[in-house]
Amino acid sequence: MVVPKIAPSLLSGDFAKLASECQRMLDYGAEYLHMGNHFVPNLTLGAPIIKCLRPHVKGFLDCHLMVSNPEQWVDDFANAGADQYCFHIEATKNAAALIKKIHDKGMRASIAVKPDTPIETVFPYGNNVEQVLVMTVEPGFGGQSFMPSCMHKVKALRERFPELDIQVDGGLGPDTIDAAAQAGANVIVAGSSIFKSESPKAVIDLLRERVQIAIDSAATSNNN
Numbered sequence: 001m002v003v004p005k006i007a008p009s010l011l012s013g014d015f016a017k018l019a020s021e022c023q024r025m026l027d028y029g030a031e032y033l034h035m036g037n038h039f040v041p042n043l044t045l046g047a048p049i050i051k052c053l054r055p056h057v058k059g060f061l062d063c064h065l066m067v068s069n070p071e072q073w074v075d076d077f078a079n080a081g082a083d084q085y086c087f088h089i090e091a092t093k094n095a096a097a098l099i100k101k102i103h104d105k106g107m108r109a110s111i112a113v114k115p116d117t118p119i120e121t122v123f124p125y126g127n128n129v130e131q132v133l134v135m136t137v138e139p140g141f142g143g144q145s146f147m148p149s150c151m152h153k154v155k156a157l158r159e160r161f162p163e164l165d166i167q168v169d170g171g172l173g174p175d176t177i178d179a180a181a182q183a184g185a186n187v188i189v190a191g192s193s194i195f196k197s198e199s200p201k202a203v204i205d206l207l208r209e210r211v212q213i214a215i216d217s218a219a220t221s222n223n224n
């Protein structure tokens, strides 16, 4: 059975004190630390940042590569100490080979899909990756509005892959968590709702609790 995992997006953190921001989120109980990079051919904030953070941060480093050539960065991120390497299905011509490369380097593999990309594009790989990320905003910026229109993709994935980690990213917070959790998402990336809250721990706890309620409810329905 899948379990809830809450992943504060460091995009919304204070870059001048990134290591202590990571530790603060871990102290609040976050399971993952989520970092994104954009659809560009080079990475300014890439593996070097992970390498600097790794000795100071014991938590799970979840790296979402919004890049045009994801094959290029696997070695660098693995060597820097990333735990999970998430690439976009739209950005590769050979997802199977890329997944193998990520696994060979000892990282968990995750595939991301943009809001307009059909979820069927990742079905062939659902049993070969540890996670699928369904973007619920256009990749790029924090603080955008959650797109409920993406939830049918989460539902379709959960029906086919009951044990898969399904991550959602974009506009997640107390007002939107139920839609995502009830659709079947169990890994929740949240930037603004956590970092801008006066009580980030309360938000993390609430997100996790809502995901657990949805998981328990789905299990009860399946048993009846």
Ligand SMILES: O=C(CO)[C@H](O)[C@H](O)COP(=O)(O)O
Residues within 6 Å of the ligand: 009, 011, 012, 034, 036, 064, 137, 138, 139, 140, 141, 142, 143, 144, 169, 170, 171, 172, 189, 190, 191, 192, 193
């Ligand atoms: O990768 C991202 C955008 O591409 C961010 O992780 C994501 O949007 C989270 O920010 P917020 O919770 O504020 O929407």
